[in-house]
Amino acid sequence: MNQHFITTVIGSYPVQVDTTDLMKNYFNQTESSWNKYIESAVSDMTAAGIDMVADGQTRDPFINIFTRKLKGCRIRDRTEIIDKVEYDDPITLDDQKYVRELIPKDKKLIGLIAGPYTLMKSCVDLHYKDEKELAFDFAYALKQEAEQLQKHVDMISIDEPFFSNEMPDYSKELIETVAKNLSCPKRLHACGDVSAIVPKLAELPVDVLSHEFKASPQLFDAFKKYDFPQSLCLGSVRSDDPRVESVEEITNHIQKGIDIFGDKISQLAPDCGQRLLPRDVAFQKLKNLVQAGENVNG
Amino acid sequence: MFFKGEPDYKNAGIGLKKMMDISKKTGNPAIPDFFIRKEKHIEGIINFIEEVIPKSYPFSIDVTDPSVKLQILELLHEKNLLHRTIYNSIHVGITDEEREALRKYTPEMALIVAFNPKDKSPDGKLEVLENGAHLTDSGLLDIAKNAGIKKLLIDTAALAPGDNSGAAIAAIPVIKEEYGLPAGCAIHNVVEKSKWLDDFTNSRKTVDASSNVNIPLFGGDYAIFGPIENAELVFPTIAWQDILLSEYTEAYFGTEPVDFHPRRKLL
Numbered sequence: 001m002n003q004h005f006i007t008t009v010i011g012s013y014p015v016q017v018d019t020t021d022l023m024k025n026y027f028n029q030t031e032s033s034w035n036k037y038i039e040s041a042v043s044d045m046t047a048a049g050i051d052m053v054a055d056g057q058t059r060d061p062f063i064n065i066f067t068r069k070l071k072g073c074r075i076r077d078r079t080e081i082i083d084k085v086e087y088d089d090p091i092t093l094d095d096q097k098y099v100r101e102l103i104p105k106d107k108k109l110i111g112l113i114a115g116p117y118t119l120m121k122s123c124v125d126l127h128y129k130d131e132k133e134l135a136f137d138f139a140y141a142l143k144q145e146a147e148q149l150q151k152h153v154d155m156i157s158i159d160e161p162f163f164s165n166e167m168p169d170y171s172k173e174l175i176e177t178v179a180k181n182l183s184c185p186k187r188l189h190a191c192g193d194v195s196a197i198v199p200k201l202a203e204l205p206v207d208v209l210s211h212e213f214k215a216s217p218q219l220f221d222a223f224k225k226y227d228f229p230q231s232l233c234l235g236s237v238r239s240d241d242p243r244v245e246s247v248e249e250i251t252n253h254i255q256k257g258i259d260i261f262g263d264k265i266s267q268l269a270p271d272c273g274q275r276l277l278p279r280d281v282a283f284q285k286l287k288n289l290v291q292a293g294e295n296v297n298g
Numbered sequence: 299m300f301f302k303g304e305p306d307y308k309n310a311g312i313g314l315k316k317m318m319d320i321s322k323k324t325g326n327p328a329i330p331d332f333f334i335r336k337e338k339h340i341e342g343i344i345n346f347i348e349e350v351i352p353k354s355y356p357f358s359i360d361v362t363d364p365s366v367k368l369q370i371l372e373l374l375h376e377k378n379l380l381h382r383t384i385y386n387s388i389h390v391g392i393t394d395e396e397r398e399a400l401r402k403y404t405p406e407m408a409l410i411v412a413f414n415p416k417d418k419s420p421d422g423k424l425e426v427l428e429n430g431a432h433l434t435d436s437g438l439l440d441i442a443k444n445a446g447i448k449k450l451l452i453d454t455a456a457l458a459p460g461d462n463s464g465a466a467i468a469a470i471p472v473i474k475e476e477y478g479l480p481a482g483c484a485i486h487n488v489v490e491k492s493k494w495l496d497d498f499t500n501s502r503k504t505v506d507a508s509s510n511v512n513i514p515l516f517g518g519d520y521a522i523f524g525p526i527e528n529a530e531l532v533f534p535t536i537a538w539q540d541i542l543l544s545e546y547t548e549a550y551f552g553t554e555p556v557d558f559h560p561r562r563k564l565l
Contacts, residue, residue: 019433020364022415023391027362029458029491032415060416060432074421077429 006051012273013041013056048286052108087141111153115160139177164192195222202228212271235271250292313526324537325560331358358384371403400445413455418462420469456485484522
């Protein structure tokens with residue numbers, strides 16, 4: 001069977017930050033560059049053979065990457081909302097441009113955006129007292145970031161892990177606010193067990209739905225019951241378990257996905273971001289994923 | 299002290315005496331800070347401290363090399379000096395070995411450098427104190443407390459103009475309000491290393507002084523300066539500012555200066 005899927009990632013990748021070096025630079029009053037950490041994540045992804053890489057979200061946990069730069073947010077133990085949330089300057093654009101410089105021409109790049117609903121749910125609201133209003137202000141701000149990114153990346157992924165807990169009635173409108181009129185394809189990633197919300201996911205205005213089929217194999221049955229317009233990014237190795245799945249195990253998992261969904265499968269990826277895994281484990285999982293993908297692709 | 303070159307104990311003794319004299323004269327307390335760059339300097343400098351600093355007096359040990367830090371803590375313990383030691387400093391570069399050493403040989407006091415490479419604003423400084431900005435597994439305050447250190451000073455991490463320089467000053471009242479801990483900074487370090495000031499060589503000391511007066515003006519509890527020869531410039535400058543503030547705060551809030559306040563020396 002000649003499949004047309006590519007291998008990619010969900011977002012984060014483990015990195016060991018040299019804090020001693022950061023402090024040495026501070027004491028010498030010299031600026032520290034983060035590029036070496038981005039480079040370490042990207043070089044692992046390309047060395048593993050991933051077709052569409054990301055920047056690895058090495059700077060911060062994915063919520064903080066955005067709330068650190070958006071107006072109206074301040075980071076304490078969690079992010080606190082203290083004023084109207086607004087876009088200020090590009091958040092991840094420089095990192096995407098840097099990754100583009102690093103990767104070979106035949107590799108693709110995926111831009112990553114934390115979803116507005118997840119951002120809203122992850123913050124302590126001291127200003128709005130209205131979840132929907134806050135979520136939409138996040139969406140308006142993220143839209144501007146997406147517009148900045150669209151010229152520099154091959155796809156934009158909107159990460160909404162909170163959807164697996166709760167998907168509000170305004171989800172479609174919310175995602176549309178971010179995704180509408182973007183020139184590049186869009187992916188929505190929601191980890192966790194999304195079995196109960198497949199019909200609502202099917203309504204979202206994105207090209208690809210990305211879910212953790214490896215940790216939540218019940219998703220195979222949940223999705224096959226419905227007709228959905230998007231293609232699928234098949235989570236194929238676990239992100240919450242340091243056990244490295246064998247190539248054979250991953251191959252069988254992908255084959256199962258193809259048997260059920262056929263050419264609906266457009267991407268293979270880890271279930272979620274790999275930030276919490278040891279680096280050697282994360283790398284081997286990607287490598288095995290690529291090998292399994294090649295086995296199935298023929 | 300001993301920031302550059304080989305330790306010159308003779309001149310250091312002279313500098314210390316001058317600083318203590320001017321401290322007494324102006325009313326502003328002084329705590330000597332000893333920079334120990336290399337392993338070979340450890341014993342000589344600690345011996346110097348034992349010989350020269352009065353027995354009831356605190357001192358600060360300033361070390362950047364993690365391996366040197368561990369050896370110094372052990373030696374301070376052996377010489378029964380930890381109860382007088384300000385450990386300079388705890389920051390996001392702390393290693394596991396250093397944490398273990400601090401638990402084993404716990405100094406009475408520590409200076410915490412609230413430098414957050416991810417966010418240099420006052421908010422970023424609070425973040426690194428509270429949760430380590432995901433660069434350490436817990437906040438710097440908890441790291442110090444878990445080691446058993448009882449008395450903390452917060453260094454608001456001064457940075458150069460063009461790199462959020464005002465944040466270190468603005469963070470002083472914010473940190474004092476938030477934690478009730480004494481706060482200050484080493485703004486002289488920024489002035490000393492400024493390449494921009496290379497074009498205005500005659501202005502460096504004036505800029506240094508003008509930067510330092512911001513610390514008491516914003517409620518700072520201490521200013522770190524160096525080298526010790528600058529004491530004769532720094533102490534009157536800070537004392538002058540203290541007097542100015544005291545006269546104002548007494549007139550406005552009714553706050554009277556403590557017995558050793560510089561204003562008492564003026565009267």
